[in-house]
Amino acid sequence: MNNLTRMRGKYVIAGIGHTAFGKLPGRSTVSLNTEACRNALLDAGINKDAVNALFVKVPTSARDFMYGQKLAEAMGLRPKLGGSWDQGGAANVALISHAMSSIEAGQCDVALVCYADNPRSGNRQVYSRPRGDDAVYGWFSTAAGYAMIQRRHMLEYGTRPEDLGLIARACRRHGSENPRAQLRAALTAEQYLASPMTLEPLRRDDTCLVSDGGAAVVIMSADHARSLGVSNPVPILGIGQGQTSAELAARDTLTSTEAEVSARTAFAMAGLAPKDIDVVQIYDCFTIAALMTLEAYGFCPKGQFGAWAAGGRLEIDGDLPMNTSGGLLSETGMPGLQLIIEGVRQMRGTANLQVSKASTCLISNQGGTMHTHGTLILGN
Amino acid sequence: MQEFPQPEITETNKPFWDGLKQGRLLFQTCPNNHRWLPARDFCPHCLSEKVSFVESSGRAKVISWVVYRTAFHDAFKDRIPYNVSLVQLEEGPRMMTNVLCDSNALEADMPLQLEIQSEGELAIARFRPVEEPKHITKVTT
Numbered sequence: 001m002n003n004l005t006r007m008r009g010k011y012v013i014a015g016i017g018h019t020a021f022g023k024l025p026g027r028s029t030v031s032l033n034t035e036a037c038r039n040a041l042l043d044a045g046i047n048k049d050a051v052n053a054l055f056v057k058v059p060t061s062a063r064d065f066m067y068g069q070k071l072a073e074a075m076g077l078r079p080k081l082g083g084s085w086d087q088g089g090a091a092n093v094a095l096i097s098h099a100m101s102s103i104e105a106g107q108c109d110v111a112l113v114c115y116a117d118n119p120r121s122g123n124r125q126v127y128s129r130p131r132g133d134d135a136v137y138g139w140f141s142t143a144a145g146y147a148m149i150q151r152r153h154m155l156e157y158g159t160r161p162e163d164l165g166l167i168a169r170a171c172r173r174h175g176s177e178n179p180r181a182q183l184r185a186a187l188t189a190e191q192y193l194a195s196p197m198t199l200e201p202l203r204r205d206d207t208c209l210v211s212d213g214g215a216a217v218v219i220m221s222a223d224h225a226r227s228l229g230v231s232n233p234v235p236i237l238g239i240g241q242g243q244t245s246a247e248l249a250a251r252d253t254l255t256s257t258e259a260e261v262s263a264r265t266a267f268a269m270a271g272l273a274p275k276d277i278d279v280v281q282i283y284d285c286f287t288i289a290a291l292m293t294l295e296a297y298g299f300c301p302k303g304q305f306g307a308w309a310a311g312g313r314l315e316i317d318g319d320l321p322m323n324t325s326g327g328l329l330s331e332t333g334m335p336g337l338q339l340i341i342e343g344v345r346q347m348r349g350t351a352n353l354q355v356s357k358a359s360t361c362l363i364s365n366q367g368g369t370m371h372t373h374g375t376l377i378l379g380n
Numbered sequence: 381m382q383e384f385p386q387p388e389i390t391e392t393n394k395p396f397w398d399g400l401k402q403g404r405l406l407f408q409t410c411p412n413n414h415r416w417l418p419a420r421d422f423c424p425h426c427l428s429e430k431v432s433f434v435e436s437s438g439r440a441k442v443i444s445w446v447v448y449r450t451a452f453h454d455a456f457k458d459r460i461p462y463n464v465s466l467v468q469l470e471e472g473p474r475m476m477t478n479v480l481c482d483s484n485a486l487e488a489d490m491p492l493q494l495e496i497q498s499e500g501e502l503a504i505a506r507f508r509p510v511e512e513p514k515h516i517t518k519v520t521t
Contacts, residue, residue: 128452130385130452130453132388133387133388133393133418134464134476135385135387135453136384136385136386136387136499136502136504137464137476137477137478137504137506138448138451138452138453138456138459138462138464138478139464139476140448140452140453140456141452144446144448144464147446148444148445148446148464148466149444151444151445151446152443152444152466155444155488197449198448198449198450199446199447199448199449199450200446200447200449200461200483201446202446248466248476249417249466249474249475249476250416250417250424250474251474254443254444254466
């Protein structure tokens with residue numbers, strides 16, 4: 001057994017918490033984070049005094065100096081370890097990994113990992129910002145980078161809008177049944193194709209929501225969870241990361257990323273393969289991101305997504321239900337911690353759309369324009 | 381009308397922007413013949429500090445493109461729809477640019493030639509198809 005596989009199942013997500021999703025005017029990110037963390041501690045059934053690490057992903061739209069310490073102050077915590085971390089939407093998995101490593105190294109015992117932001121009622125300029133000096137060509141916005149990757153995938157593999165629509169339709173169907181979802185409108189193939197293209201080849205319905213909200217998880221060892229009497233801990237079977245890092249023009253390819261490395265690490269740690277996974281929560285900021293993640297992980301042969309996913313494979317009654325609470329396209333556009341929370345619910349058997357007899361759930365996180373990637377595999 | 385977006389000109393990238401004003405598109409190289417853009421103080425491959433600017437032939441091909449149908453900046457309001465294209469220079473480095481043709485005529489690997497254009501005081505590297513586009517694919521939306 002190596003260092004990686006020795007960690008299999010040794011750490012758990014002991015508690016989950018979140019705020020309402022959607023438009024929450026007047027709420028600061030500190031307030032949203034505090035609510036999410038309080039709810040996660042309540043869910044774990046532990047007192048805040050048990051927490052000695054606080055890791056927070058920097059709020060995307062409202063960056064702040066020494067943010068981790070401001071949040072600790074608001075919660076009356078004096079953690080041994082803490083701070084805010086920036087690597088886009090893969091930060092959640094990264095911070096869970098940091099928490100596990102820190103606990104393993106004896107530096108702390110219980111870590112809160114959290115995220116909150118308020119771009120919907122606040123400032124969403126971050127998503128339409130100029131992209132460095134390339135703004136002279138009119139290169140603006142987060143969406144444009146995904147549009148560029150999607151076009152190249154269409155050119156290399158013949159990927160069709162209808163194929164990407166299968167992802168949007170699965171997420172929207174699941175979100176339509178989630179009472180907490182921000183967008184509760186199922187989507188037909190015709191509606192998807194009729195969705196406006198403001199940044200070709202992206203359609204509006206390829207694009208995630210902009211949302212206010214917060215989410216948090218509590219990380220500790222399985223042993224510690226037993227000693228604290230945590231009622232419903234969910235074991236972490238595998239975790240991995242990879243960072244493509246470069247801007248699009250500095251990449252050799254647009255259609256492969258370090259998601260492959262991230263998944264390989266997580267599957268190796270878990271001792272599992274794609275065929276062993278019962279349900280997935282795949283980061284769907286744009287449909288192409290989810291499609292390429294399913295390819296990179298080996299669920300789907302590269303370039304054959306449309307045929308593979310046809311017939312509702314990714315829907316709740318299909319072979320590999322995806323984004324069972326609606327994902328970023330339908331539940332909330334928050335960057336990814338909500339996917340981990342839904343994974344925990346699936347493993348506890350308490351999800352709104354529960355996959356029956358699910359014993360493994362894989363979650364992907366990614367950030368920037370596929371710059372960073374994280375993979376988490378949960379069990380029960 | 382908002383002012384046209386300006387690059388952040390530094391000691392490092394000044395030769396690139398000055399080169400365009402003189403009608404030359406420059407990329408960077410190192411003694412190991414690595415080649416890249418944008419300009420840096422160290423080679424991103426071998427980390428050598430012996431970097432120099434070399435003139436590109438101006439020949440390139442299309443890798444991918446997007447078409448803006450809404451403007452994210454006032455300076456582009458009168459230009460929509462416009463394309464932003466990722467192109468690969470003959471010498472290897474890739475860069476963002478605009479291809480000067482009907483966006484519906486863009487194709488993968490389409491051969492391009494540099495065309496430097498002025499935007500006020502600024503000179504910008506854009507590209508034009510080498511041949512008249514053979515066909516225009518109508519986009520059905």
